[in-house]
Amino acid sequence: MIDVKPSFQKFVSVKLSLKYFLLGIILLVIVVGLSVKILYFTHSTSAVPNKPGSSTNMALNNKGSESVDQLSPSITSTGPIKVVYELPVNQPVVYITIDDGWYPNQEVLKLMQQYHLPITTYLVEQAAQKHPDYWHEFVNDGGRIEDHTFNHPFLTHLSLADQINQISQPIDYFRQYGPPPDELRPPYGDFNSVVGQAAKDSMIKYIVMWDAEIKNSKLSTRSGLGLKSGDIILLHWEPGLDQELLKLLSIIQKQNLGIADLSQALNGEPLTICWLKTPIPVSEPTSTITTKTRVAGTSGKTVTSVDTGTSRSK
Numbered sequence: 001m002i003d004v005k006p007s008f009q010k011f012v013s014v015k016l017s018l019k020y021f022l023l024g025i026i027l028l029v030i031v032v033g034l035s036v037k038i039l040y041f042t043h044s045t046s047a048v049p050n051k052p053g054s055s056t057n058m059a060l061n062n063k064g065s066e067s068v069d070q071l072s073p074s075i076t077s078t079g080p081i082k083v084v085y086e087l088p089v090n091q092p093v094v095y096i097t098i099d100d101g102w103y104p105n106q107e108v109l110k111l112m113q114q115y116h117l118p119i120t121t122y123l124v125e126q127a128a129q130k131h132p133d134y135w136h137e138f139v140n141d142g143g144r145i146e147d148h149t150f151n152h153p154f155l156t157h158l159s160l161a162d163q164i165n166q167i168s169q170p171i172d173y174f175r176q177y178g179p180p181p182d183e184l185r186p187p188y189g190d191f192n193s194v195v196g197q198a199a200k201d202s203m204i205k206y207i208v209m210w211d212a213e214i215k216n217s218k219l220s221t222r223s224g225l226g227l228k229s230g231d232i233i234l235l236h237w238e239p240g241l242d243q244e245l246l247k248l249l250s251i252i253q254k255q256n257l258g259i260a261d262l263s264q265a266l267n268g269e270p271l272t273i274c275w276l277k278t279p280i281p282v283s284e285p286t287s288t289i290t291t292k293t294r295v296a297g298t299s300g301k302t303v304t305s306v307d308t309g310t311s312r313s314k
């Protein structure tokens with residue numbers, strides 16, 4: 001009797017320990033499982049990369065380094081605003097976009113007329129103000145004007161109020177060319193969640209980035225491969241743009257791709273697609289070298305961050 005009782009107590013105690021141990025394990029599994037789920041959810045839905053806006057060429061670095069996978073399918077829709085880098089649709093098309101606007105080019109208008117090219121330009125208001133007639137012609141030739149801020153600052157360096165000024169003032173200014181812009185291309189591809197909020201507060205519907213660029217006659221893509229359907233291609237209003245554009249058209253034609261209107265695609269409207277039927281007169285062999293490089297905004301002419309509330313100096 002004397003021996004039995006302690007061993008029974010011991011048995012009960014061991015049983016209880018085992019019970020608590022198992023309970024502990026179950027709780028641990030639940031906690032770990034929840035943590036993993038929360039981490040995954042947070043990562044996969046962070047639409048606006050939160051990156052310090054300290055350098056140029058950050059656009060593709062943003063996505064290249066941490067978010068390439070989550071950019072497919074193309075529009076990330078959580079966070080303050082939708083961000084688009086590429087936009088595959090049910091047709092093999094790409095989108096041509098041209099930034100800044102410091103160097104208007106008559107030859108580009110001729111190419112737009114000749115090929116009926118749908119082109120979206122993200123204009124800096126300060127640049128656009130210098131050649132208002134040109135931009136009316138651009139719109140008459142099928143171009144679309146969207147927002148690239150007042151004077152091309154690093155938006156992440158500004159206060160929310162100044163960001164809103166930078167984004168919303170061009171929206172008012174560009175009303176003379178048609179419906180007010182509802183797309184923003186942040187200068188240098190520099191944005192974070194605050195910029196997303198500023199854009200949203202300014203009635204912007206999309207932050208439009210890019211995943212391919214033509215520069216110095218070379219095509220660069222984020223994937224390092226050739227041009228593919230859905231690519232948003234970046235060019236700049238720089239001297240020689242017409243030749244760059246011809247080279248791009250030649251590449252597009254060789255890939256049997258069409259050119260679609262980005263705004264139509266974004267808004268789910270029926271697409272007006274330009275198919276290049278006639279040979280493109282490129283003066284020299286087309287460079288189709290693709291390099292896996294940053295494909296980012298590099299040619300902004302105005303780099304100063306200014307207080308947009310008071311200063312308008314370049």
Ligand SMILES: [Zn+2]
Binds near residue numbers: 099152188
């Ligand atoms: Zn720019």
